[in-house]
Amino acid sequence: MTHDGAKWVLEQNHDFEGTKFGPITIRDNSFIGVNSIIMPNVVIGPNSIVGAGSIVTKDVPPNTVYAGNPARFICSYEEYLEKCRLKNTGNIPRENMKDVLTKMFEKELEQRVELEDD
DSSP states (O other): OEEOTTHHHHHHTTSOOSOOEEOEEEOTTOEEOTTOEEOTTEEEOTTOEEOTTOEEOSOBOTTEEEEETTEEEEEEHHHHHHHHHHTOOOOOOGGGHHHHHHHHTHHHHHHHHHHHHO
């Protein structure tokens, strides 16, 4: 359950009396990124992803990726899955992650250091 706190401004001037409370429904196997805001009466569909920092004002359909302010359609679940498969770094044991990723992206890291030195 959530609410739109901005209604207090309207009540202060006696322009609005009532509430803007409503449920947020999050369906199975969905992900909501950190610092996202979901407004009242919104449904996040199953197998959907909301990007970090998004402001969700309308329903997110099933099997979609939404992000932004306001949140908008980015791609389908299938398109996102394909992108992830193309960029798959494999299963890396947590204790070796720093070493493996550093080696994997060594060239990119060196290029960034060179650019910063210029």
